[in-house]
Amino acid sequence: MVGQAREGDDTAFEEIVRRHSGRVFKVISRFFRGRSQIEDMAQEVFLRVYTQLSGYEGRGSFEGWITRIATNTCLNELRTQKRHPESLISDLTLDESLWLEQLTSQNTVGGSPERNVILSDLSEKLLSQLPADDRLVLILLDGEEFSVKEVAEMTGWSQAKIKVRAFRARNRMKKLFKELLSKRQRSGASKKKGAARINE
Amino acid sequence: MNNRHITELLENGRVDRLSSGDQAVVNSHIADCAECRLAFHAALASSVLIKARIAERVEPPQFFSTRIMAAVRERRREGETVSLWGLWQAARGLITGMAAVVLILGGFTIADIFSPQESVNPAVASVGSYSAERVLFQDGYQNVSYDPSNGQVDQTVLGPEDVDAEY
Numbered sequence: 387m388v389g390q391a392r393e394g395d396d397t398a399f400e401e402i403v404r405r406h407s408g409r410v411f412k413v414i415s416r417f418f419r420g421r422s423q424i425e426d427m428a429q430e431v432f433l434r435v436y437t438q439l440s441g442y443e444g445r446g447s448f449e450g451w452i453t454r455i456a457t458n459t460c461l462n463e464l465r466t467q468k469r470h471p472e473s474l475i476s477d478l479t480l481d482e483s484l485w486l487e488q489l490t491s492q493n494t495v496g497g498s499p500e501r502n503v504i505l506s507d508l509s510e511k512l513l514s515q516l517p518a519d520d521r522l523v524l525i526l527l528d529g530e531e532f533s534v535k536e537v538a539e540m541t542g543w544s545q546a547k548i549k550v551r552a553f554r555a556r557n558r559m560k561k562l563f564k565e566l567l568s569k570r571q572r573s574g575a576s577k578k579k580g581a582a583r584i585n586e
Numbered sequence: 587m588n589n590r591h592i593t594e595l596l597e598n599g600r601v602d603r604l605s606s607g608d609q610a611v612v613n614s615h616i617a618d619c620a621e622c623r624l625a626f627h628a629a630l631a632s633s634v635l636i637k638a639r640i641a642e643r644v645e646p647p648q649f650f651s652t653r654i655m656a657a658v659r660e661r662r663r664e665g666e667t668v669s670l671w672g673l674w675q676a677a678r679g680l681i682t683g684m685a686a687v688v689l690i691l692g693g694f695t696i697a698d699i700f701s702p703q704e705s706v707n708p709a710v711a712s713v714g715s716y717s718a719e720r721v722l723f724q725d726g727y728q729n730v731s732y733d734p735s736n737g738q739v740d741q742t743v744l745g746p747e748d749v750d751a752e753y
Binding site: 396399400403404407408410411412414415416419421424425428429432433436437486489490501502505506508509510512513524525528529530556559560562563564567 | 624625627628629630631632633634635636637638639640641642643644645646647650651653654655657658659661
């Protein structure tokens with residue numbers, strides 16, 4: 387089918403799109419949230435697949451090749467997005483605050499679909515503070531639980547680079563989390579003081 | 587559990603799935619160690635948050651492949667336009683050069699048509715064909731026939747005295 391598509395058979399290429407669009411959407415939704423943005427990115431990925439089809443040498447799986455194109459397209463898009471390191475999470479929602487409290491008091495967290503939505507928002511706030519490469523590595527290693535070798539195949543980077551990126555990203559997350567906790571504690575303390583004054 | 591073990595756990599990024607034994611040891615350690623407590627909570631939060639983030643999945647819409655094929659055809663059309671433009675860009679220098687040469691040659695031709703013609707000696711112009719002997723005899727000896735004998739040739743070339751001396 388790849389050979390037919392390469393020779394200009396539109397039906398064959400359409401079948402490729404049909405078969406692999408689920409995979410491409412899965413890859414893109416690791417990094418982006420809005421449906422319209424994900425669809426636009428997926429279109430960009432398949433256009434790249436179309437134009438680069440002649441460069442596919444048949445080494446490795448075709449799905450792996452498409453995944454690599456999708457990952458690199460996402461990375462390029464992430465790199466164009468501006469980070470705002472100076473504006474770290476100013477306001478935590480009540481749900482986010484409660485979750486943090488549970489995490490720090492019980493050293494564990496339970497999961498539920500409703501909670502996932504809340505956590506996904508908080509996750510986006512934290513991840514958007516990281517450089518694109520670090521964010522990508524962290525999501526693939528800690529989120530999808532790929533091995534360093536697998537991430538190296540997906541991105542085309544060396545394993546050493548991935549380890550360095552992961553180390554840096556985890557440290558950055560630790561720092562962000564520390565800031566988050568201290569803000570929450572300050573905000574909690576001021577609320578307690580306010581409540582005490584009212585009681586007096 | 588010592589600090590090194592905690593660090594290894596955190597670096598593995600699997601802190602959200604500790605065995606009950608490991609969890610108990612971690613709890614007892616971080617109760618006294620503020621630095622490890624912070625690191626552990628950060629790693630746990632990071633892991634849980636990222637997993638929650640990637641749990642959000644968006645499925646492709648029903649007619650996604652149709653949209654892609656339309657985009658492919660559009661890209662192809664753009665590519666054709668671009669390739670024609672590219673061809674023009676590549677050949678532009680050559681075509682311009684050729685046009686310049688044609689113009690220059692045309693200019694020379696027109697200039698030649700309108701330039702005054704050179705006057706030609708009527709005697710020379712009347713001669714149909716040239717030969718060294720004809721030119722020689724026409725210039726020096728107008729009355730000599732066009733088919734001279736050997737003696738006439740010798741007289742013309744060597745002079746009458748020399749011819750006599752020769753014979």
